[in-house]
Amino acid sequence: MSKIKSRVLIPKREPLERLKDFNEVALGYSEKEALEEASRCIQCPSKPCVQGCPVEIDIPRFIKLIRERRYEEAYKVIKDKCPIPAITGRVCPQEKQCEKLCTLAKFGKPIAIGALERFVADWAREKGVYIEVRNSNFNSKNGKIAVIGSGPAGIVVASDLLRLGYEVTIFEALHVPGGVLTYGIPEFRLPKRIVNDEIKCLVESGVNIELGFIVGKTITIYDLLKEFNAIFIGTGAGHPRFLEIPGENLSYIYTANEFLTRINLMKAYLFPYYDTPIRKGKYVAVIGGGNTAMDAARSALRLGAEKVFVLYRRTKSEMPARREEIANAEEEGVEFIFLVQPIEFIGNSLGAVSEIKLMKMRLGEPDETGRPKPIPTDETISIQVDVVINAIGFHPNPLVPMTTPEIKVDKRGRIIVDKEGRTTMPKVYAGGDIVVGEGTVIEAMGWGRIAARTIDRDMSFL
Amino acid sequence: MANSYRVLRKRILASGIKEMDIYAPRIARVAMPGQFIMVMADEGGERIPLTLVDWSKVEGWIRIVFQEVGVSTMKLGLFEPGESLYYVSGPHGTPTHVSKLNTVVIVAGGVAIAAAYPIAKAFRDVGSRVISIIGAKNSSLLIYEEEIKSVSTEIHISTDDGSRGIRGFTSDVLESLLASGLKPDLVWMVGPTIMMKVCSAIAKRYGVRAVASLNPIMVCGMGMCGACRIRVDGRIRFACFEGPEFDASSVEWDELILRLQMYREEEQLSLKRFLEGGGHI
Numbered sequence: 179m180s181k182i183k184s185r186v187l188i189p190k191r192e193p194l195e196r197l198k199d200f201n202e203v204a205l206g207y208s209e210k211e212a213l214e215e216a217s218r219c220i221q222c223p224s225k226p227c228v229q230g231c232p233v234e235i236d237i238p239r240f241i242k243l244i245r246e247r248r249y250e251e252a253y254k255v256i257k258d259k260c261p262i263p264a265i266t267g268r269v270c271p272q273e274k275q276c277e278k279l280c281t282l283a284k285f286g287k288p289i290a291i292g293a294l295e296r297f298v299a300d301w302a303r304e305k306g307v308y309i310e311v312r313n314s315n316f317n318s319k320n321g322k323i324a325v326i327g328s329g330p331a332g333i334v335v336a337s338d339l340l341r342l343g344y345e346v347t348i349f350e351a352l353h354v355p356g357g358v359l360t361y362g363i364p365e366f367r368l369p370k371r372i373v374n375d376e377i378k379c380l381v382e383s384g385v386n387i388e389l390g391f392i393v394g395k396t397i398t399i400y401d402l403l404k405e406f407n408a409i410f411i412g413t414g415a416g417h418p419r420f421l422e423i424p425g426e427n428l429s430y431i432y433t434a435n436e437f438l439t440r441i442n443l444m445k446a447y448l449f450p451y452y453d454t455p456i457r458k459g460k461y462v463a464v465i466g467g468g469n470t471a472m473d474a475a476r477s478a479l480r481l482g483a484e485k486v487f488v489l490y491r492r493t494k495s496e497m498p499a500r501r502e503e504i505a506n507a508e509e510e511g512v513e514f515i516f517l518v519q520p521i522e523f524i525g526n527s528l529g530a531v532s533e534i535k536l537m538k539m540r541l542g543e544p545d546e547t548g549r550p551k552p553i554p555t556d557e558t559i560s561i562q563v564d565v566v567i568n569a570i571g572f573h574p575n576p577l578v579p580m581t582t583p584e585i586k587v588d589k590r591g592r593i594i595v596d597k598e599g600r601t602t603m604p605k606v607y608a609g610g611d612i613v614v615g616e617g618t619v620i621e622a623m624g625w626g627r628i629a630a631r632t633i634d635r636d637m638s639f640l
Numbered sequence: 641m642a643n644s645y646r647v648l649r650k651r652i653l654a655s656g657i658k659e660m661d662i663y664a665p666r667i668a669r670v671a672m673p674g675q676f677i678m679v680m681a682d683e684g685g686e687r688i689p690l691t692l693v694d695w696s697k698v699e700g701w702i703r704i705v706f707q708e709v710g711v712s713t714m715k716l717g718l719f720e721p722g723e724s725l726y727y728v729s730g731p732h733g734t735p736t737h738v739s740k741l742n743t744v745v746i747v748a749g750g751v752a753i754a755a756a757y758p759i760a761k762a763f764r765d766v767g768s769r770v771i772s773i774i775g776a777k778n779s780s781l782l783i784y785e786e787e788i789k790s791v792s793t794e795i796h797i798s799t800d801d802g803s804r805g806i807r808g809f810t811s812d813v814l815e816s817l818l819a820s821g822l823k824p825d826l827v828w829m830v831g832p833t834i835m836m837k838v839c840s841a842i843a844k845r846y847g848v849r850a851v852a853s854l855n856p857i858m859v860c861g862m863g864m865c866g867a868c869r870i871r872v873d874g875r876i877r878f879a880c881f882e883g884p885e886f887d888a889s890s891v892e893w894d895e896l897i898l899r900l901q902m903y904r905e906e907e908q909l910s911l912k913r914f915l916e917g918g919g920h921i
């Protein structure tokens with residue numbers, strides 16, 4: 179088996195070059211590269227990769243079609259299961275899903291499924307291939323569905339139910355749809371024009387999107403139920419958590435959500451051409467070890483920081499961020515300080531953060547997550563900073579449950595659903611981060627798919 | 641996808657202070673005193689919070705009153721009746737807790753006098769005695785006097801230069817009322833942070849319960865970003881959805897004052913660029 183060819187690497191822009199702007203880092207396969215990579219697929223009849231895909235894309239089939247240069251058909255195969263392939267091809271943690279189960283993964287050389295998915299989706303975008311979400315045997319079902327939140331979970335519910343012939347309206351609080359895809363994940367990993375195009379496709383197929391609509395404020399769930407037959411809640415986990423240590427409200431201590439929202443949603447990296455400002459730090463500390471921390475650190479570098487430190491309380495091998503993103507951050511010059519936990523922020527006379535006090539940690543026995551528990555030593559150190567980004571995580575968005583007591587949540591504020599996505603309130607369904615806490619794009623989409631099926635089934639009993 | 645947030649009417653109340661009615665039926669339908677909207681004048685604009693000053697469920701409009709202090713409010717001021725704003729959402733925030741009290745003192749300073757109007761009206765409507773104290777730098781910047789008068793049992797006016805009412809600050813008026821033996825059930829205040837800090841200390845000194853409507857910098861207005869966080873009773877709270885009103889005696893005022901100045905440099909840069917470019921959108 180030593181004859182297995184290596185993966186075709188996805189071309190990337192050089193670190194020094196890419197730091198100058200917010201443009202995309204990974205460039206995507208050329209046709210030649212895609213064909214070469216696709217030719218490595220051994221087309222296992224058991225299709226283990228498909229089991230790793232929460233939305234069940236027929237992966238071997240689309241790869242076979244790439245090999246035959248039948249790109250449009252390949253696109254149809256993907257699009258049949260995934261309404262936003264240009265996005266999932268870029269941001270899915272394939273190494274933990276489809277690619278992990280790939281037969282060639284046993285030899286350390288799994289097929290680059292994500293890169294191939296992206297290739298097909300980008301090809302279709304460039305060629306202007308547009309596939310109606312509603313399929314031809316479309317039989318209009320009678321029913322109006324309200325979807326709350328336009329993140330990946332809401333997008334899938336909307337597209338699946340539209341396909342089945344329902345009338346779907348998405349209610350989104352912000353001025354641009356997309357959820358984390360729009361306000362959280364930076365341009366250099368996921369260009370916003372791609373998110374716009376994928377959503378435009380949904381709108382052209384007939385999904386109605388109402389922006390600036392805050393469910394729980396502009397309209398309640400009770401009011402919506404008067405007009406809609408079923409409601410799906412996909413409001414995400416966008417409520418920031420705090421460290422609860424002294425000095426946390428000093429100026430220029432951002433939550434990752436605020437920092438990234440200013441940059442991505444409000445385009446503060448183009449200030450003053452766009453009106454929303456952001457403080458460009460010289461010495462920036464990012465607290466946390468997940469994807470959000472990597473995105474914040476890399477964004478801070480692009481804003482012009484001289485040094486960006488990621489402060490993480492465990493070690494590199496416990497970091498929840500994708501390996502690829504850690505590697506990208508390292509290449510770009512992000513510095514990592516492991517085994518430290520912030521215990522205090524210190525400010526200057528203007529109330530601006532100037533220093534972080536850190537407790538040195540060591541690793542102990544595994545905790546409930548299976549990772550070794552960080553234990554405080556009695557040694558502290560300090561670092562000088564002028565901007566801090568707290569990327570320690572999020573709570574589920576409390577707005578809808580807060581205004582709808584019938585919708586029960588667990589201790590951590592997550593909406594409780596059964597296996598099929600039903601909440602404790604009749605005709606109300608939920609999925610995505612509002613149900614799991616912090617998940618992934620594709621998990622949220624998987625939840626959307628389950629809920630859409632359940633809604634369709636429950637509706638046919640009415 | 642686009643909604644039309646059409647400007648219906650516009651009135652200039654004082655130099656740099658404008659009143660605007662916007663067609664937004666779904667907000668007008670559910671608006672309550674003490675709530676606010678998030679506004680973007682144009683696509684490249686900031687999301688800024690502005691208080692709902694008045695509204696009509698039947699006619700579907702909402703009213704804002706704003707002072708042109710920087711690029712976002714100046715851009716907003718450029719809109720004329722018939723034109724549409726890029727984005728308006730709301731109502732944001734938790735409504736004022738209005739109940740029948742014997743006496744409520746409302747203290748409002750500057751452009752925020754307009755923001756006090758729906759609150760005074762709501763307390764008056766449930767049968768409370770409303771004593772309003774309003775103040776501005778000078779008589780030409782004093783707005784909403786008639787409106788406030790129409791919903792108050794008693795009105796007191798102050799200007800910094802004495803050009804109208806007594807010479808001094810609203811806090812001076814509050815202090816003298818309380819010193820003269822007035823025992824209100826509540827002091828409700830809105831205005832410059834420093835005014836609220838001082839009024840809060842006075843109310844505390846006289847053992848009167850006080851509520852302040854806070855004005856931190858906001859981005860999302862819905863609990864997602866944490867830009868609006870303030871410290872109340874030692875705890876971090878989100879003004880956009882737990883507030884904007886909090887028990888005044890528990891607010892960490894100095895922290896809020898510093899946080900409001902966070903973007904001074906950037907704001908000045910942005911303003912300079914805007915004005916040099918001709919001051920239009």
Ligand SMILES: Cc1cc2nc3c(=O)[nH]c(=O)nc-3n(C[C@H](O)[C@H](O)[C@H](O)COP(=O)(O)OP(=O)(O)OC[C@H]3O[C@@H](n4cnc5c(N)ncnc54)[C@H](O)[C@@H]3O)c2cc1C
Pocket residue numbers: 269270271326327328329330331332349350351352355356357358359362363391392393394412413414415416438469470473575577578609610611612616617618619620622
């Ligand atoms: C910085 C960052 C980077 C990430 N990187 C990756 C990655 O590389 N790969 C990956 O797979 N996952 C990644 N994730 C996780 C992933 O983005 C989320 O798991 C996913 O977006 C969850 O989808 P969702 O549809 O449940 O919610 P969200 O995407 O959070 O969308 C929820 C939407 O609901 C709206 N909303 C909330 N409340 C209301 C209301 N009351 N009324 C109306 N609308 C409302 C919000 O404005 C938002 O648009 C990342 C997350 C972050 C924060």
Ligand SMILES: Cc1cc2nc3c(=O)[nH]c(=O)nc-3n(C[C@H](O)[C@H](O)[C@H](O)COP(=O)(O)OP(=O)(O)OC[C@H]3O[C@@H](n4cnc5c(N)ncnc54)[C@H](O)[C@@H]3O)c2cc1C
Pocket residue numbers: 676686687688689690691692704705706707708709710711712713714751752755854855856857858859884900901904907908911
């Ligand atoms: C709940 C709430 C209700 C408000 N209601 C009114 C109102 O009815 N009328 C009115 O004139 N003003 C109101 N404000 C203040 C108003 O939002 C700011 O004056 C406006 O955002 C300034 O923007 P700018 O670009 O014109 O000025 P800038 O040059 O950006 O700022 C001038 C000053 O305004 C403050 N500010 C800046 N950005 C924001 C922001 N995004 N959110 C809040 N404050 C900011 C800062 O202290 C800053 O120093 C309210 C604020 C809050 C939080």
Ligand code: FES
Pocket residue numbers: 857858859860861862863864865866867868869878879880881
């Ligand atoms: S303004 Fe974003 S959380 Fe309050």
